[in-house]
Amino acid sequence: MLLAGPEGSGRGTFLQALSTAVPWTASVAPGRLARGKAGASKLKGSWVNARPGISAEALTDLRLLKSFSAGVPSYGDPSQIESAKQGRRSHRTTKHVYATGGLPPLAAGDQFFRRILLVSFPKKLSPSGSGPGGTDPSLRRKLLEEKLLEEKLLEEKLLEEKLLEERDGILQWAAEGLRRVLRAQADGEGFPSARPAEKTRKRWESLSGPIGRFKAARLEVTGDPQDVVSKERLYRIYKKFCQQERVFAETKTEFTQTLTEDPRGEAKRRTLQSGGNQVPCYVGVKLTG
Incomplete structure (x- = not known):
């Protein structure tokens, strides 16, 4: 699961609540984890690996993300190699939840996007009565009864009851989600909250910077060689889109590089008018909207 959104949008608050409700977290x-045994050993016994502050650059390792989303061993990991040599079944059971401020453009197939649960936190929360970034600095104290005991707040009986109610509410919410997952599994269905791969891809693109947002809003990548748009025209429309969105437009070179990372599209010279000259084009894409 990837939680994507700006600082102060509630990503950190969600991770705190998750770590409180699930005692076996890393x-x-x-x-x-990519560096091997030292990192992987810290996941033993953990149900969830919840990590905030993951940079977009850290998510560009598609091989690593594919391995996590598939839940299969990575035999570049010394601990996995050791387990395999001893004949033990080696697989990952920890679920990974990462919070990030942005997503990188990523040329991945449908199999990858079917395995990713992408949750967007699009808006910054009001900082009124909160700490920096809109996060309630006393959240952990509110969720943990033990913290209340440590800070000698038991005399505030009404507050204690309120906090216990919040903690129980999170657990009930999680238990209801588990019931939906088990029902879907029994019926031979997929994860209830999962989206089709193409919808997840579109959402990923919409959170991956101006080019990704433009691609999600105005382009359809078809892979059809008959779908052709001139580079000059498409970049002009992209710059206008950026002006409307009030964001900085990347250079034409960066624009081309990002679009052609998708294996379904490519940059080639094509003749757009009968009797005309060939011009630089994007092939396999068409404008929408």
């Missing part, structure tokens, strides 16, 4: 960065 917090290991994906980069450390």
Whole structure:
């Protein structure tokens, strides 16, 4: 699961609530897991690996993300190799939940996007009565009865009851979600909240910077060689889109590089008018909206 949104949008609050409701949690960065045994060993016994502050650059390792989303061993990991040599069944059971401020453009297939649960936190929360970024600094105290005991707040009986009610509410909410998952599994269906791969791809693109947002809003990548748009025209429409969105437009070179990372589209010279000259074009894409 990836939680994507700006600072102060509630991503950190969600992770705190999750770590409170699930006692068996870890917090290991994906980069450390990629380096092997030292990171992977910290996941033993953990149901969830919840990690905030993951940069877009850290998510560009598609091989690593594919391995996590598939839940299969990575045999570049020494601990996995050791388990395999000893004949033990080796697989990951920890679910990964990462919070990030933005997503990188990513050329991945449908299989990857079917395995990703992408949750957007699009708006910053009001900082009124909150700490920096809109996060309630006393959230953990409110959720944990033990914290209340430590800080000697038991005399505030009404507050204690309110906090216990909040904690129980989170657990009830999670238990209801589990029931939906188990019912879907029994009926031979997929994860209840999962979206089709193409919808997840569109959402990913809409959170991956101006080019991604433009692609999600105005382009359809078809892979059909008959769908052709001139580079000059498409970049002009992209710059107008950026002006409307009040965001900085990347250069034409960056625009081309990002669009052609998708294997379904490519940059080629084509003749757009009968008797005309060939011009640089994007092939396999068409404008929408």
